[in-house]
Amino acid sequence: MRIGVMGTGAMAAALGGAWARAGHEVFVGGRDGAAAAALAGRIGAAGHGSPAAAAAYGEVALLAVPAGEAPALAREHAAALAGRTVVDCTNPLEPGPGGVMLSIAPGRSVAALIGAAAPGAHVVKAFNLAHSSVWERPAGAFGAVPPAVPFCADDAGAAGRVVELITGMGWSPMPAGGLDRAAYVEATAAFAIGVWWAGGSPRLAFPEALA
Known part of the structure; x- marks a missing residue:
């Protein structure tokens, strides 16, 4: 699969x-050409260039920029993103008096804002519930049972491409509904990160029901 990565930060890497x-x-696109070239060399990408070149590169585009910048970036390159699977891995978070808070109105999601900014794109919310360092671990690093990647998508073809990306990394896809449910996945990130920062393990809050 050909993938254009829009961004040069930790999640892009x-x-x-x-x-x-x-x-x-993989093609790395960034506004800083030197940073795009350096990242492409570090991860073994097929090429590097501008965000516009990444948006037009392949079947999939990853928006790996801060959540507040993602809708504007999608709008800027909406024509190139039309018909493509656009993966949104962002989290709209900010510090609050009691811990990490959402920086977006209740019930709204960055994924939906990206979809509105680039209406021809097939947006998928995914890969936002783990720290960047976790995605760098090799397939099989988590034992016999691969961890899950929840994702939200409206388009079946886009969902299928993301499932292929997830399984190829050694993870398990977890369908979480349509893009109208992306707000719940983003809110889950706020909960999980808050628990991590407090020294806890959020997975312990979701025990399996007894058969």
């Missing part, structure tokens, strides 16, 4: 690197 190792053709 972690996901882009994981996909390159899985055999996908």
Whole structure:
């Protein structure tokens, strides 16, 4: 699969690197050409260039920029993103008096804002519930039962591409509904990160029901 990574930060490096190792053709696009070139070399990408070049590169585009910048970036490159699977891995978070808070109105999501900014794109919310360092771990690093990646998508083809990306990394896809449910996945990130910062383990809050 050909994937254009829009961004040069930690998530761009972690996901882009994981996909390159899985055999996908990854192109890194950034406003800072030197940073894009450096990241492409570090992860073994097929090429590098501008965000516009990344948006037009392949079947999938990853928006790996701060959540507040993602809708504007999608709007700027809406024509190139039309018809493509656009993966949103962002979290709209900010510090609050009691811990991490959402920086977006209740019930809204960055994924939906990206979809409105680039209405021809097939937006998928995914990869936002783990720290960038987790995505850098090799397939099989978590034992016999692979951890899950919740994702929200409206388009079946886009969902299928993201499932392929998830399984190729050694993870398990977890369908979480349509894009109208992305707000819940983003809110879960706020909960999980708050628990981590408090020294806890959020997975312990979700025990399996007894059969």
